[in-house]
Amino acid sequence: MKKVAVANLKGGVGKSTSTLFLSECISLYHKKRVLVIDLDPQSNSSLMFLSRSGVNEAEACEKTFFHFLSSYDSGAGQTLSKFIKVNASDLFEIRRLGENARLDLLPSAPKMWIYETEFDRSCYKADLEPADRLSAFLENKLIQLKEAYDVVIFDCPPGFSTLTRTGIRLADVIVSPTIPDEVSVRSLADFTEIGMRQILRLEAKTKHCVIVSLMQKNSTTRIMLNRLREKYTLIEPPIGYSIDIIRALERIRQNSMRKFNEKYRAKGATVRRLAAHVHDFVFA
Amino acid sequence: MPAQIGRGRRPRRSASMRCHGRTSRPWTRWGRIRRGWCLGGSVNVREDLKSVSIRYNPAPISWVGLLYAMAEHELYEPVQNFVNLRFAPSVHPKYGFQYSIVEVTAKAGIYGEGQWTRPDLSLVTLWRNKYAPTLHLDLYGFEVKALGSASLLAVHEALAQGRLLHYSYLALHVDKENPLNSKIRESCRSHGVGLITFSNPRNPDCYNILESAQRGRPSLNAIDEFIESRFAESTRRKIEQLIRTGAYFDEESSSS
Numbered sequence: 388m389k390k391v392a393v394a395n396l397k398g399g400v401g402k403s404t405s406t407l408f409l410s411e412c413i414s415l416y417h418k419k420r421v422l423v424i425d426l427d428p429q430s431n432s433s434l435m436f437l438s439r440s441g442v443n444e445a446e447a448c449e450k451t452f453f454h455f456l457s458s459y460d461s462g463a464g465q466t467l468s469k470f471i472k473v474n475a476s477d478l479f480e481i482r483r484l485g486e487n488a489r490l491d492l493l494p495s496a497p498k499m500w501i502y503e504t505e506f507d508r509s510c511y512k513a514d515l516e517p518a519d520r521l522s523a524f525l526e527n528k529l530i531q532l533k534e535a536y537d538v539v540i541f542d543c544p545p546g547f548s549t550l551t552r553t554g555i556r557l558a559d560v561i562v563s564p565t566i567p568d569e570v571s572v573r574s575l576a577d578f579t580e581i582g583m584r585q586i587l588r589l590e591a592k593t594k595h596c597v598i599v600s601l602m603q604k605n606s607t608t609r610i611m612l613n614r615l616r617e618k619y620t621l622i623e624p625p626i627g628y629s630i631d632i633i634r635a636l637e638r639i640r641q642n643s644m645r646k647f648n649e650k651y652r653a654k655g656a657t658v659r660r661l662a663a664h665v666h667d668f669v670f671a
Numbered sequence: 672m673p674a675q676i677g678r679g680r681r682p683r684r685s686a687s688m689r690c691h692g693r694t695s696r697p698w699t700r701w702g703r704i705r706r707g708w709c710l711g712g713s714v715n716v717r718e719d720l721k722s723v724s725i726r727y728n729p730a731p732i733s734w735v736g737l738l739y740a741m742a743e744h745e746l747y748e749p750v751q752n753f754v755n756l757r758f759a760p761s762v763h764p765k766y767g768f769q770y771s772i773v774e775v776t777a778k779a780g781i782y783g784e785g786q787w788t789r790p791d792l793s794l795v796t797l798w799r800n801k802y803a804p805t806l807h808l809d810l811y812g813f814e815v816k817a818l819g820s821a822s823l824l825a826v827h828e829a830l831a832q833g834r835l836l837h838y839s840y841l842a843l844h845v846d847k848e849n850p851l852n853s854k855i856r857e858s859c860r861s862h863g864v865g866l867i868t869f870s871n872p873r874n875p876d877c878y879n880i881l882e883s884a885q886r887g888r889p890s891l892n893a894i895d896e897f898i899e900s901r902f903a904e905s906t907r908r909k910i911e912q913l914i915r916t917g918a919y920f921d922e923e924s925s926s927s
Contacts (some may be wrong), residue, residue, distance in 0.1 A: 420876075448770045449909065458844070466748060469772070486876045531748060534874040535756060642766055655833035 388529070389669050390539045392565075395565060396582060397574035398545035401600035403431035403628075404636060405564040406542040408600075408651070412662030414490040415481050415647065419666075421535040422471065423464035425452060425495035426554050427544040428503070433494035434638075436475040437440035442640040445494045446470055453496040456506070467493070467528040468535075479644050491536075499562070501567055503549055525558055547582050555587060560669045564600045564660070567611035579619075596668055598661060599625035599631070622664045624657055688813035694813070706783035739871050743817040747775050747791060750815050750842055754794055757875045762809075768918050772906050778813075779901040787831035789838070791815040793901060806918060808910075808911065810894060811884075812836040813867075819843040821851065821878070826858045835897050839921035840865035844872060849873055856881060 390406035393406045405531065406423060414421045425433045433442050445451050450470045458465040472484060510517035541554035555561060563578065565571045575597065583589045597619040602608065604627065615621045626632065629655040639651075651658050690908075739750075751773050759771040761823030773794040774919060799806050814829040816822075821843045833839035845851050847870035859866040865884030871877040898907060 431824055446915075453919075466751055468752040471756065473760040531752060534871065535752060535876075553866065559916065 388530075388533050388536055388539060389560065390541070391562055391605075391669055392543055392554040393562050393564065393580075394541075394543035394555055395563045395575065396546060397571055398564075400566050400571055401564040402545070403427065403542055404632065404641045405562065405598060405600045406652050407435050407584065407636065408658045409562070409662050409665055410538075410540050411476055411481070411647075412659055413486070413538060413666050414476070414488045415478060415667050416659060420487045420534070420535065421473070421490050422493065422536040422539045423490070423542060424493045424539060424554075424614070425542045426550040427495055427542055428497050428499035429544065429548075430495040430497060432542045433492065433642060435636050436477075436492050436638065436643045437472065437494060438638040438643075439661060441472075441638075442496075444641070446496055449494040451494045453498045453502055455493065456502055457567040467532060470510055472557055477638050478642050478650065479646050482644070487538075495542075499550070507549055515583045517549040520558060521549060521553045523545075523551060524591055525611060529557075547586065554589060555589070558593065559575040560594045560596070563595065563597050563619075565597055565615070566603075567599055567608050567615065568602055569611070572611055573639045573640070575615075575619075594620075594668070596620040596665070598622050598665065600661075601628045602626060603628050608626065620668070622661065622668060624661055625658055626654060626661060629654060635644045637641070643655060646654055739844075739873075740818045741872060743779070743791070743815055743820070744843075744886065746815050746817060746844060746872055747777065750813060750869075751775065751791060752809075752873075753867075753869070753875040753878050754792065757878065758811075758880075759794060759796065762798075764798055764800050767799050767804075769796055769798040770909070770913055770918065771796040772799075772902075772909075773904065774902055776901045781829060787828050788835060789837070789849065789901075790829075790832045791840075792837070793897075795898065795902065795906070795910065797910055797918065799918055806914060806915070808894070809838065810836045810889070810897060811838045811840065813840045813842050814843045816844065818846065821845065821855055823854060823858055824899060826862065826864055829859075829864045830862045833884075833887045835889050835893050837886055838865060839887065840867055840884055842867040842869070843869060844868075845873075851881075 391409075393402050395402060410421045410423050413419050423432065425437070429574040430442060433445070437445065449627070450472060452470065454459055455465065455467065455470040459545070471491045472494055473492070473632050476490040478490075481488055490598045506521070507517045510520055541558060543554040545551075562581070563575060565575050579595065583593075583595070597615055599612070599615070599621070602625045612625065631654045634652070635654070648655050680884070681756060689895065745801060746849060747782045753772045756773075759769075759773070771794060773792055775791065776793040777789060777791040779789065792813040792815065795812070795813040796809045797806060798809070810833045812829070812835070814825060816825050825841055825843070829839045829841040841864055843855075843866070843870045858864075859882045863885030865880065867878055867880050868884040869878040898910070903922070
């Protein structure tokens with residue numbers, strides 16, 4: 388089982404968007420069983436996968452990451468599978484593949500903001516590192532599903548919170564989506580230098596790559612892309628910002644389904660090519 | 672049922688343990704029945720039937736099969752994962768709603784309430800369709816058997832548990848190299864017991880549903896009793912809450 392963290396210090400760079408299309412393409416075109424774990428309390432990727440009513444239903448049925456973490460506190464020792472929403476994608480083709488490819492989701496809930504603060508407080512009181520405790524617990528639970536999934540993708544919240552650190556600690560590969568502008572590139576440098584090397588002290592075995600998933604063409608784009616190519620493992624092609632991508636991110640109803648070409652339209656080929664390169668990087 | 676003691680008197684299901692003992696003791700003395708034990712409790716088995724069910728020659732286990740061998744209680748967690756990830760979604764209504772929860776019930780329930788009344792795992796599903804919005808509740812029981820312990824007695828155990836459940840399944844860990852004894856499958860089919868086999872317990876895609884269980888008709892009191900005595904309090908509270916709301920959620924705002 389390969390674990391991938393989609394993480395960056397800066398918000399609005401396309402982490403949830405990348406999680407959505409990477410998971411769908413890896414599942415559909417590379418026949419992999421994918422589990423997406425939404426660690427972000429904003430629940431953006433959960434909303435993209437399940438729609439608003441789907442997230443409400445998951446919350447009402449107590450099938451979210453928040454409820455899974457609550458079971459940690461109560462010591463109930465629940466299995467992770469209990470909280471997973473099966474067949475989360477709205478792509479017809481993935482459903483049609485049956486057991487050869489799957490895309491399941493462990494949805495998030497906004498209540499996780501509160502939980503995270505409480506959890507941090509209790510850990511620091513006991514002189515423990517919260518991310519260490521949480522990652523050990525989650526890793527232990529993921530071992531049970533080792534043969535059920537080929538890839539686990541963590542959609543990390545922006546910043547360097549406990550949940551982000553947990554996702555990064557567990558990951559074999561870190562994918563950092565970014566925007567080729569001055570601010571985002573500087574933020575990415577802080578993420579790798581301060582966050583990954585100094586705070587987490589990640590070893591060299593953790594692979595790191597950068598993708599550009601929301602690019603707006605302007606005079607500085609080419610310069611910034613060159614700078615990214617020099618400094619990081621930049622996986623291309625970049626995905627331009629367009630109305631097709633915005634439409635792809637929206638699932639209107641919980642049971643609505645569509646085909647890959649209907650979902651990504653003109654951006655379908657680019658998205659597929661980028662996901663294929665990321666897949667090769669992860670499994671290399 | 673293997674608990675049948677011959678042509679004459681037969682202990683009723685509702686009989687107390689004392690009454691049951693008084694009935695079965697003479698038969699034990701005459702050597703017609705013997706006391707056998709399993710996880711679900713004890714049972715009196717007719718000697719001639721026992722020779723078929725227990726002493727039948729199990730298929731040899733290959734080295735590959737032994738790699739995946741696990742004790743019965745260790746199998747509960749992987750089977751639970753299968754039920755959560757594959758089985759429960761397979762019974763989900765296409766457009767409606769379903770709340771499902773599976774719990775380990777091998778040791779749950781009241782002691783002495785009857786023989787073979789504790790399935791190893793129990794699944795409760797509360798579901799409704801989109802345009803036929805009546806709430807339904809279904810109970811599924813799973814009797815798990817470890818590698819090399821499949822027998823006709825296990826089928827009868829699952830069958831006996833079926834009196835408290837809507838659907839009763841037997842989940843057998845089998846060796847990939849050696850086929851399952853056909854008598855077991857035939858017996859499951861004839862009794863309406865569902866049959867699930869798996870060669871690698873940890874992989875939910877290795878599970879095969881060979882026979883689907885036929886729907887039983889447990890009494891409504893039995894269903895209440897089963898949920899009340901076997902499921903966790905939080906689960907029961909959740910079920911009650913969903914029944915109260917009719918399992919409808921606000922589309923716009925968060926409902927919890």
